[in-house]
Amino acid sequence: MPCGVDYDLLREGWLAVKARIERAAMAAGRDPGGIALLAVSKTFGPEAVRAGHALGQRAFGENYVREAAAKMDVTADLAGLQWHLIGPLQGNKAKEAAARFAWVHTIDRLRIGERLSRSRPAELPPLEVCVQVNISGEASKSGVPPEEALPLAQAIAQLPRLRLRGLMGIAEPTADVSRQRAQFGILRRCFDGCRTAGLPVDTLSMGMSADLEAAIAEGATLVRVGSAIFGRRRNAGHLPEPD
Ligand SMILES: *Cc1c(COP(=O)(O)O)cnc(C)c1O
16 A cells, blocks of 8 residues: 555454444344445545555545545546545536536535536436435534425436435534434434435435444434544645535
8 A cells, every 4th residue: 555544544444434333233223234334535545545445445425526536537447436425516516526426415406406417427327316404403504404305305306317315414513412313313304204205215324433323323324434434634724624
């Protein structure tokens, strides 16, 4: 491995996260196989993606289109990589995002969905998308309010070249597990509402390094984990802060 990535440390982190997912699933009486791990590689270099790939990780999450595209270019030799955009998406980046990512988790308005739909290249499969819901109630957070999740999901599901997969949410940073669970529970109920309304959604994208157990207890099918795998993010200073 090139310098900059401690492969053994990364392996330990990745295995520990796998074990946490498995334990949380068992505790909730769920099949661990029903919970996907998205490795969030934002701010880490392509060597981190290479090291993750060598461990068997294939799905990687990024917050910034530019940063991700550069990383994709230099890891194009790795087979089976699947890139997920999990950061807020500006309209002027929608075209590039639609061309480069397999998934976008952060659709929070119809307009951005329409742009992605128009821009998804014909030779690629439909873009897999989630609607982002603001479950913490914090004004600073992106996402539609819970009561708007179903109407937006229904509208997004109509768009060609997109495939609606589910909902995504971010809980407020708190060590209080009951608060974490209450917020993830809101997303879970929105998800159930989408299914009841007949939408073929199968993805509940919630849970990060600090709260994946609570998310799994509330039904997460995909957890997005960065620092518990790759370590602390140190070089984010020049980038806009993620939500
Ligand atoms: C950065 C980020 C993550 C990963 O956060 P960690 O706490 O490092 O696991 C997950 N989801 C989103 C939307 C993020 O921006």
